[in-house]
Amino acid sequence: MFTFHLEGTDGGGRAGRLVLPHGIVETPAFMPVGTHGAVRGLHPAEVQEAGATIILGNTYHLHLRPGEQVIEALGGLHRFTTWPGPMLTDSGGFQVFSLEGLRRIEEGGVEFVSHIDGSTRVLTPESSMEIQWALGADVAMAFDHVVPGQAPHALATEGMERTLRWLARGRDRHAELAAESAPRQTLWPIVQGGTHADLRARSLEGTLALGPWTGIAIGGLSVGEPKPVMHEVLERLGPGLPEDRPRYLMGVGFPDDLVEGIARGVDLFDCVAATRNGRHGSAWTTGGKVNVRKAGHRRLDEPLDPECDCATCRRFSVGYLRHLFVAGEMLGMRLVSLHNIRFLIRLAADARRAIEEHRFTAWRRAWHARSHARGDA
């Protein structure tokens, strides 16, 4: 349980197999985000059919609504949502970042003003573990302090050091909870440190000292810093990361980010962009980014991406998708969300195959050539 087998490496990329209580995750893999216990707009069967092996839930949001006690009473997050495979819950640490005007950070924990009813909610490293334990995902994440990408050294230091102190507390609480029952959930730490090389190094060192861990996450990236900076952080971190543990780059990314992350040794990704952009009518395709709503698509009788095997592309024309968006039909948002998650899942699977077949560098080069041809960033 909670084991990771590195099955092959090539051109910086890693092909692996992560074994979790609810199933196996072949890596590299993209994990769709289901904040409220649902990948927004999609039926679990659709998410499965798109090839997802593991999805996320969110501690903060599920704590607010419906509350972990309710989910526990209904059999835990898996039974509640009917998602049969592995799940991972984010700790609420990202909400410390994203809900910045609605929270106050103290050493003990973070006080949030609920955006739902204005009530005060406190999340601590310990309570985040208790909530996640009650939710019962395969993987729980440490409660961290995420700072913006432009954070100066002092602030990044504060967030990084606090993340380490909170990690020790969360680890201890999680161990207490886990000691009371059969193993069912593992806890992964999160490396912070912003864009500062020295802080990232210290964060990694401190994190490993608090281990052992069954996996390790890299947080605080794609939060406003330039892309080359993110790449550099990953490159510097790589050599220090245990080879036999999965590496999870949190909150990333766009298609190019997956390719570049994989090339720098990342095994797991998650990102809301697939579903959010999908709801907003923006699709990733092998031909580049497509704005489904564009007027020029009115009479386009072709699939979004002729190379895509998703349920949307197999059946519907862009002309129809555009109509759904213009008419405000929710089906349009669902169909493009579905396409986008399939696109990222297939991208990761293609990369995996290329690594297994030792042609990852060429595969990556070909990807960028196409990327360049279509003028993507």
Next chain:
RNA sequence: GGUGGGGUGACCGAGUGGCUAAUGGUAGCAGACUGUAAAUCUGCCGGGCUCUGCCCUACGUAGGUUCGAAUCCUACCCCCACCA
């Protein structure tokens, strides 16, 4: 036929002498979105140009008053309500 109300940019609808190419909203067009406070947000939205500005056209139609009119006056056309 009479009386009263009204005709504003694709649509709805503010504006009642200068700060008005004309508030808002809708529709339309384009863009953004990275561990989801997001089915959200931003920009453009009469035409033209030698485009940090200039010119033309525009508030039912035609004329008038005024330095200046979508705003005041006259006539006409059309719409609505009520009365005959």
